[in-house]
Amino acid sequence: MNSPAHQKTAPPRVLTVAGSDSGGGAGIQADLKTMLALGTHGMSVVAAVTAQNSLGVQGFWELPAEAVTAQYRSVADDIGVQAVKTGMLASAGLVETVAGLLAGTAAPVVVDPVGVSKHGDSLLAAEALDSVRSKLLPAATVVTPNLDEVAQLTGVRVAGEADMAEAAEAVLGYGPQWALIKGGHLAGDAVDLLTDGTESHWLRAPRHDNRHTHGTGCTLASAVAAYLARGLSVPAAVTAAKEYVTGAIAAGFPLGAGLGPVDHGWRLRHGE
Numbered sequence: 323m324n325s326p327a328h329q330k331t332a333p334p335r336v337l338t339v340a341g342s343d344s345g346g347g348a349g350i351q352a353d354l355k356t357m358l359a360l361g362t363h364g365m366s367v368v369a370a371v372t373a374q375n376s377l378g379v380q381g382f383w384e385l386p387a388e389a390v391t392a393q394y395r396s397v398a399d400d401i402g403v404q405a406v407k408t409g410m411l412a413s414a415g416l417v418e419t420v421a422g423l424l425a426g427t428a429a430p431v432v433v434d435p436v437g438v439s440k441h442g443d444s445l446l447a448a449e450a451l452d453s454v455r456s457k458l459l460p461a462a463t464v465v466t467p468n469l470d471e472v473a474q475l476t477g478v479r480v481a482g483e484a485d486m487a488e489a490a491e492a493v494l495g496y497g498p499q500w501a502l503i504k505g506g507h508l509a510g511d512a513v514d515l516l517t518d519g520t521e522s523h524w525l526r527a528p529r530h531d532n533r534h535t536h537g538t539g540c541t542l543a544s545a546v547a548a549y550l551a552r553g554l555s556v557p558a559a560v561t562a563a564k565e566y567v568t569g570a571i572a573a574g575f576p577l578g579a580g581l582g583p584v585d586h587g588w589r590l591r592h593g594e
Contacts, residue, residue: 334362334551337397338544339390339420340409340436341370341382347583348374348537353407355586356544360566362551364544365401367393369420370412376536376578384412387419394423403429404551407544410436414453421457430550433462433498434543437474451475460497464516464556466543467493468504482508486515487522494519500556502546506538512568516560523557527568534574534582541584542567 336357343349350366357364369390373380397403406429411417424431435454455475459465469480469489476492478485486503493501494517505513516523545563554562566589573585573592585591 332363334404334548334553335365335401336362336405336407336544336547336551337365337367337394337403338407338409338547339367339369339394339411339423340407340434340540341372341412342368343372343374343537345375345536345578345583347376347577347581348540349409352537352540352583352586353409353544356541356566357548359586359589360545360548360552362404362548365397365403367397369416370410372410376580376582378580382410382412384416387415390416390419391423394420398423398427403427405430405432405547407432407434407547408458409434409540409543411454411458412450413447414450417450417453417458421453421461424458424461430463430547430556431461432543432547432550433458433465434539435459435465435467435471435475436539437471455496459493462498462500463550464500464502464546464560465493465498466502466504466539466546468539469507472503480505480508483513486513487517490515490517490522491519500560502560504539504542514560514564516557518556521557523560525561525564527564530568530572530574532571532574534576534584535571536574536581536583537586538567538571538584541570541586 338353354364370384372382514525549559570584573588576582
């Protein structure tokens with residue numbers, strides 16, 4: 323039996339509140355893989371179950387609000403959390419339930435405002451948008467919309483890098499502390515803008531010739547949450563997360579007949 327002096331301490335704990343991806347490339351499965359790869363202990367609140375593979379989302383079923391609340395309270399009240407990441411919250415009721423839970427949690431919150439899957443499948447009811455804007459975004463330490471989600475939330479359409487500051491300002495208008503506008507859908511280098519309205523950080527990475535990018539949004543948001551749980555500042559956490567995701571995209575692999583996933587374990591396989 324180990325003496326107290328030899329007992330291990332727990333790694334930083336990160337909780338994801340999101341949908342399950344049966345194909346393993348995105349959603350809670352991607353979140354937990356990312357959290358493990360970055361030295362944290364991942365925990366989960368399943369908010370929806372999807373039938374999903376490399377070709378798209380064949381269906382999804384959201385869990386009742388009481389099931390989401392019970393999972394969250396079970397983890398937060400006993401184990402505790404150093405950061406929370408939210409992903410697919412399909413309905414206004416779930417958005418409002420989760421926002422209420424976050425309001426009572428003293429930890430950084432990363433909100434990935436999932437609206438549309440990589441394959442173009444809608445994952446957010448239209449009537450939930452107001453709840454995302456008014457309840458979820460104000461609870462966010464960092465919100466991480468892609469350009470489609472920026473348009474969905476704010477009406478601002480980003481045609482080029484010059485439009486990203488306007489997009490960030492519109493997102494910040496809903497109350498998050500920081501906005502990370504992801505420019506991955508633009509041509510050229512993969513450029514993102516992180517800003518709190520006062521300081522701005524442009525993050526650039528070479529674009530890899532790789533179509534296997536399923537799960538990039540979930541992975542990036544989870545990586546930010548993991549680094550925040552480890553004590554990094556928001557700019558440092560986002561910079562480190564961008565580096566991790568860039569490597570995961572470069573190592574993405576084919577799976578099934580459609581879009582394969584990024585490789586969450588690329589550093590393990592590359593000996594880094």
